[in-house]
Amino acid sequence: MAFDEVRFPANLSFGSVGGPERRTEIVTLANGYEERNTPWAHARRRYDAGVGLRSLDDVEALLAFFEARRGQLNGFRWKDWADYRSCRASQEVGFEDQVIGIGDGETRVFQLLKTYRSGGQGYARPIAKPVAGTVRAGVQGKQLVETLDFTVDTTTGNVTFANPPDVGTQVTAGYEFDVPVRFDSDRIEVSVASFQAGDLPHVPVIEVRL
Structure with a gap:
């Protein structure tokens, strides 16, 4: 798996939302009791990089970073401000x-x-x-x-x-x-007009297993 040892700009990840995700398989039995199990030994984190954007300069920095990573192709480092x-x-x-x-x-x-x-x-x-x-x-x-x-x-x-x-x-x-991640989409949609009006792009980021 291709991984670039470069961090997503920390000033852009500040203010983003996200955190750990677990996968739990739940089977409800006929008597109402449950059996719970998980196929994952470790949590997987998801974030939205778009929420941290504050200016058109931030948008340009995001697009440059996205293009340099070739979208979802190359992983990169992410600073999780809530847990670093x-x-x-x-x-x-x-x-x-x-x-x-x-x-x-x-x-x-x-x-x-x-x-x-x-x-x-x-x-x-x-x-x-x-x-x-x-x-x-x-x-x-x-x-x-x-x-x-x-x-x-x-x-x-x-x-x-x-x-x-x-x-x-x-x-x-x-x-x-840092958290090893990649973009979770090969597409970013940004409208300059809507961004100036406060409409932020959705830029999903997901942790990768190494």
């Missing part, structure tokens, strides 16, 4: 934000994860597109130094440690991240 950091919105990124693994004395490569918890339940979301220069990592409460103690592949979300963390040690990380 490993920590709470009111906090700063720290190296102990998320537990990404437990050392076994041999493994050196760990996938970045973000865990969502509520009501005693949790969901670990793989993070494949961290933002370069924002990743912090540590082992058992000790912060490490990027390039010296670890490296980050910003195209996969893999963190590689120079030395494998010891057995039983907690491996942690903090970061900002």
Whole structure:
């Protein structure tokens, strides 16, 4: 799958609407009870890029980005302003934000994860597109130094440690991240007159599996 490591202009995604989508299969039995199951291990996010547009210059920037991606052909990065950091919105990124693994004395490569918890339940979301220069990592409460103690592949979300963390040690990380997406249509319709009157184009964007 073609993917361009370029971010959709963040000033245009600000103000857009969207979020995670789940797929649940529900069967209602004869006695009224339900059986529920999901074929998806991970949620898939959808957004509307058109809602963030504010001027005709924004429209031109959108059209240029759309054409450069060849419509739906090439994926790209998207900043989800409602969920783009490993920590709470009111906090700063720290190296102990998320537990990404437990050392076994041999493994050196760990996938970045973000865990969502509520009501005693949790969901670990793989993070494949961290933002370069924002990743912090540590082992058992000790912060490490990027390039010296670890490296980050910003195209996969893999963190590689120079030395494998010891057995039983907690491996942690903090970061900002983007969502891998593509346009969900090969067509964009914009009317200059209607846009000036406040009618925004509909530009669907959907998360892609990597």
